[in-house]
Amino acid sequence: MTAQTHTTGSGLPAGGALSGAVWQRMRGGSSLLPIVAALVGIWLILGAVNPAFLAPENLVNLTLQSAPVGVIALGVVLVLLVGEIDLSVGSLSGLAAAVVAVGSVTLGWPVALAIAVALACGAVVGLAYGALSTRLGLPSFVFTLAGLLFLAGVQLRVLGPLGSINLPFESWFVRSVQQGFLPAGVAWALVGGTVVASAVLQVVARARRRRADLACASLPQIVVRTAVLAAVLSGIVAYLYLGSARGLGWSVVLFALLVVITDVLLRRTRWGRSVRAVGGDRRAAMLAGVPVRRTVVLCFVVCSTLAALGGVLAAGRLGAANQGTGGADTYLVAIAAAVIGGTSLFGGRGSAWSAVLGVLVIQSIANGLTLMNVDQAARYMVTGAVLLLAIIIDMLLRKRREA
Amino acid sequence: MSDPILSLRGVSKRFGGVRALVDVDADVHEHEVLAVVGDNGAGKSTLAGVLAGAYRPDAGEVLLDGRPVVLGSPAAARALGIAAVFQELALVDDLDVVENLFLGHETRRGPLLDEVAMEREAWRLLDQLAASVPTVREPVRALSGGQRQVVAVARALLGSPRVVVLDEPTASLGVRQTAEVLNLIVRLRERGHAVVLVSHQAGDLQAVADRILVLRLGRVHDVFDGDASYEDLLAAMTGAVRPGAVRPGAKHPGPNRAVRR
Numbered sequence: 001m002t003a004q005t006h007t008t009g010s011g012l013p014a015g016g017a018l019s020g021a022v023w024q025r026m027r028g029g030s031s032l033l034p035i036v037a038a039l040v041g042i043w044l045i046l047g048a049v050n051p052a053f054l055a056p057e058n059l060v061n062l063t064l065q066s067a068p069v070g071v072i073a074l075g076v077v078l079v080l081l082v083g084e085i086d087l088s089v090g091s092l093s094g095l096a097a098a099v100v101a102v103g104s105v106t107l108g109w110p111v112a113l114a115i116a117v118a119l120a121c122g123a124v125v126g127l128a129y130g131a132l133s134t135r136l137g138l139p140s141f142v143f144t145l146a147g148l149l150f151l152a153g154v155q156l157r158v159l160g161p162l163g164s165i166n167l168p169f170e171s172w173f174v175r176s177v178q179q180g181f182l183p184a185g186v187a188w189a190l191v192g193g194t195v196v197a198s199a200v201l202q203v204v205a206r207a208r209r210r211r212a213d214l215a216c217a218s219l220p221q222i223v224v225r226t227a228v229l230a231a232v233l234s235g236i237v238a239y240l241y242l243g244s245a246r247g248l249g250w251s252v253v254l255f256a257l258l259v260v261i262t263d264v265l266l267r268r269t270r271w272g273r274s275v276r277a278v279g280g281d282r283r284a285a286m287l288a289g290v291p292v293r294r295t296v297v298l299c300f301v302v303c304s305t306l307a308a309l310g311g312v313l314a315a316g317r318l319g320a321a322n323q324g325t326g327g328a329d330t331y332l333v334a335i336a337a338a339v340i341g342g343t344s345l346f347g348g349r350g351s352a353w354s355a356v357l358g359v360l361v362i363q364s365i366a367n368g369l370t371l372m373n374v375d376q377a378a379r380y381m382v383t384g385a386v387l388l389l390a391i392i393i394d395m396l397l398r399k400r401r402e403a
Numbered sequence: 404m405s406d407p408i409l410s411l412r413g414v415s416k417r418f419g420g421v422r423a424l425v426d427v428d429a430d431v432h433e434h435e436v437l438a439v440v441g442d443n444g445a446g447k448s449t450l451a452g453v454l455a456g457a458y459r460p461d462a463g464e465v466l467l468d469g470r471p472v473v474l475g476s477p478a479a480a481r482a483l484g485i486a487a488v489f490q491e492l493a494l495v496d497d498l499d500v501v502e503n504l505f506l507g508h509e510t511r512r513g514p515l516l517d518e519v520a521m522e523r524e525a526w527r528l529l530d531q532l533a534a535s536v537p538t539v540r541e542p543v544r545a546l547s548g549g550q551r552q553v554v555a556v557a558r559a560l561l562g563s564p565r566v567v568v569l570d571e572p573t574a575s576l577g578v579r580q581t582a583e584v585l586n587l588i589v590r591l592r593e594r595g596h597a598v599v600l601v602s603h604q605a606g607d608l609q610a611v612a613d614r615i616l617v618l619r620l621g622r623v624h625d626v627f628d629g630d631a632s633y634e635d636l637l638a639a640m641t642g643a644v645r646p647g648a649v650r651p652g653a654k655h656p657g658p659n660r661a662v663r664r
């Protein structure tokens with residue numbers, strides 16, 4: 001949800017000359033702006049057709065539905081950025097869910113241990129993918145397709161003949177995923193803290209840039225940005241805690257936190273820069289001295305680990321793991337979300353926030369159409385059409401940028 | 404003359420059936436600009452690539468300060484103080500100028516990137532090269548060929564490497580930028596750096612070269628003094644033998660004078 005905040009906050013056209021800092025932030029935001037507009041449009045349409053869609057409690061549900069697949073999509077963003085793909089994220093999430101259920105129920109492990117093992121499985125799979133990609137030079141499209149099948153098989157084997165295992169309702173894990181919500185007071189404190197921190201960071205950065213004689217944002221720009229950030233964040237919190245609405249679930253908070261961390265890593269660290277460079281032009285990155293292999297391997301590992309975490313969250317949300325967990329369209333939704341959110345399929349361009357935006361678009365459509373009693377068939381078709389539209393818009397924008 | 408910083412001994416490199424380098428010996432000294440000339444396809448870029456860690460030689464060895472080293476990657480070469488501008492520039496189009504300049508060795512402040520320091524250093528380097536880059540926060544895809552080349556040259560100078568390998572750094576530069584790059588090469592030499600300059604431009608060679616290594620069909624055909632006439636070089640590059648082409652001052656009389664196959 002905080003997604004809009006970020007994009008409107010940083011992608012705001014500054015008006016007048018683009019100073020260096022503003023320009024840089026705009027480039028990050030420019031690919032997100034159309035998708036934010038699209039998301040708002042979709043919400044308005046769905047709300048107009050069926051006002052129940054925009055009810056606070058339904059939007060709370062929407063965020064809860066979005067979190068698990070959003071976490072998976074975040075990982076997909078990383079592999080796409082580095083110019084690869086992972087088709088097996090769905091199967092892997094299903095396997096992770098199965099591991100948590102079998103570990104904690106059948107084998108009697110503590111839940112935390114079962115979760116840790118599930119995440120470790122993800123990391124190991126990612127490591128294997130990284131090796132296949134960087135050591136053998138296999139195309140990721142092919143070996144993750146193999147992984148999709150293989151891991152789905154492992155998932156069935158782990159689940160055993162029953163095919164479905166219920167997690168105990170009273171376990172802290174299921175309780176916090178299903179019923180754990182950020183208290184309203186804490187949410188407001190977070191909003192206040194974020195706004196103040198953002199303002200302070202901007203002012204400090206501006207002062208440093210001025211001292212270094214570099215172009216910097218003007219004070220009014222900072223004020224406007226901060227005001228927009230404050231308005232959007234408090235709008236979200238006020239709405240989601242309105243009346244009897246439950247607010248921000250723990251899984252949603254975890255997802256948002258992961259997105260913020262990934263965003264900072266991508267934009268502000270050496271690793272993030274390597275990721276974009278490797279995805280943009282692998283040979284140039286190698287000649288420039290970027291550790292290409294390490295960068296690619298790490299992206300696969302993080303993607304697989306996030307996919308496993310998404311599966312864990314899905315199991316918690318469902319209170320069970322079964323043969324369908326992570327199956328069917330999970331990986332398609334995750335990949336489509338990343339692409340709809342504006343991450344390029346060809347590497348190098350994208351943002352952590354595209355996972356949030358893309359997932360919200362897809363889940364909004366699914367949620368809205370379900371409210372209208374539209375069947376699964378129509379939902380698939382609409383989502384497919386939206387994906388196609390997103391790719392076309394992305395292409396047109398890119399052509400204009402490059403022209 | 405002092406001992407060479409960087410030497411190639413009997414280096415050969417094939418690409419499939421193409422023998423790009425054959426038994427090449429070369430020395431790079433401090434305070435010296437070694438020019439490398441030759442026809443298209445003579446192996447100049449391959450030589451530059453071997454020196455800069457982009458290619459591993461099939462045979463022969465690379466010596467740094469007299470000790471054999473393995474330049475396994477451009478990063479490894481860079482760590483040993485050898486930086487390069489590659490002919491294809493090796494810039495990432497989607498990244499902006501600052502990001503490209505510091506790619507692979509970004510300045511950090513704690514765990515995060517220090518954009519301010521990098522941007523300031525970028526302007527300093529670019530000004531030094533008289534680069535007319537409008538903004539350093541523009542993706543390099545938006546730059547002209549010459550601007551891109553200046554960015555690539557600036558990148559090679561970061562961190563003041565001991566050996567700078569430049570593969571046709573002035574090929575698409577304007578008069579002023581070419582003059583600045585040549586100036587810079589002279590300054591590098593004065594400061595004691597070793598420069599390897601691959602170039603087709605007669606003017607470049609006359610201005611800065613101390614020794615000129617002529618490659619032909621992957622072999623070292625001859626090594627001339629810096630003041631060799633262009634006609635002599637041309638004759639050596641193309642194989643049109645001219646009596647008196649071997650100058651008395653030549654450091655290494657070409658071992659493969661008669662190669663012509």
Ligand SMILES: Nc1ncnc2c1ncn2[C@@H]1O[C@H](COP(=O)(O)OP(=O)(O)OP(=O)(O)O)[C@@H](O)[C@H]1O
Pocket residue numbers: 418419421422423441442443444445446447448449450490
């Ligand atoms: N990566 C490669 N793969 C295959 N063959 C190559 C590769 N690089 C160079 N070659 C071949 O090796 C030979 C020498 O190439 P090189 O690029 O070193 O020539 P050059 O002297 O730099 O030429 P130019 O003046 O055109 O830049 C050529 O015949 C070329 O076709």
Ligand SMILES: [Mg+2]
Pocket residue numbers: 447448449490570
């Ligand atoms: Mg060349």
